[in-house]
Amino acid sequence: MGYGQLLGVTGALSYIFINAQAKTYWNALTAANGSEVQGSVYGTTTNLLKKAIDDFFITGNTDGWLVKLLMMYPEIGATANTHAINAINPGTFNGTFVGSPTHNATGFLVNGTTQYMECNNMPSTDGYSNTDFAAGGLVTGVTVGASDLQLAGSAGSATSRDQISRILTTGYWRTDLFNNTTARISTLDATNDKVMIATKPASGSAILYLDGSSIGSHAINSGTLPSFETYLGAANSIGTAVQHINGTIKFYFRGYGLTAVRVTSLTNAIKNLQIALGR
Amino acid sequence: MNYVIISEEFALSKKEYKIGISKFGFAITADGRFFCDVNSLKEFPEIFEGINYEIADLKEDDFIKYDDKINV
Secondary structure: HHHHHHHHHHOOOOOOOHHHHHHHHHHHHHHHHHHOOHHHHOOHHHHHHHHHHHHHHHHHHOOHHHHHHHEEEOOHHHHHHHHHOOOOOOOOOOOOOOOOOOEEEOOOEEOOOEEEEEEOOOOOOOEEOEEEEEEEEEEOOOOOOOOOOOEEEEEEOOOOOEEEEEEOOOOOOEEEEOOOHHOOOOEEOOOOOOOOEEEEOOOOOOEEEEOEEEEEEEOOOOOOOOOOOOOOEEEEEOOOOOEEOOOEEEEEEEEEEOOHHHHHHHHHHHHHHHHOOOO | EEEEEHHHHHHHHHOOOOOOOOOOEEEEEOOOOOOEEHHHHHOOOHHHHHOOOOEEOOOOOOOEOOOOOOOO
């Protein structure tokens, strides 16, 4: 047990972060809105809240996935200012909220028609590779409607798609990577509050994981990553937000180099963070 | 669910309106009406000053339907 953890448990003194990246994220959260980023918002103490964030980053360092993430929105806090923060590198790729989503301690609620978040990054250029990338998220309260719903992504042409996560009217999760004619990879019923991660490894097929378990894979057609920024809560179709999802978005990330082992670790870390946040 | 029905001219003129990290957003119904969320009235009250709008209860059938591919 580290010194910081001991202090966190006693609650007598302020928790001391072990992971520097976690501390940077915490400082960004408190700078954005200190009054909401406290343990009482989540039914815990602020020291334990800090420890939960620290543990998340420590696990990511230990298991090798943290360095693979280019952007991550843990949606901690209860306002747009805190939910916009990219925890990997606060200030870079911070989000912009469109259409006035509702923010609370669970995440941000989008209405399925007008609301989403611009991630302010460009898949084709911002650190992504056509041959190795990954993305994933956690959403709850989704009502499958008469249209397809996009958790996140963008599309520039028939062979330039990056709609990583998607729910069909039938309730299937799917990914659209480059060319969506081969992209439906699971018939598993979409269940809310499950960690969904899609990977396109450097070699081999794309894989979709639900709560850490592979639920399908498909071969990748040739193509490019879109030159349209990623939207979260909708897909960016040549500059227009379409197929808005409804529900509360709790977590989203993009990165690369996620092996099955790393996916399992990241999934568990995301779930443990939600438990610590009481949501 | 209640939404704010706005004119096409107003919607398009405010397409890039932004305060800090919040941006005005709107969508179009299947029959061509422009609308935004009621939260926008609270978040961007300044742009609605002197503007005619109405509150309407829009249903699932009012929204544009997409097939399972995005048309790009």
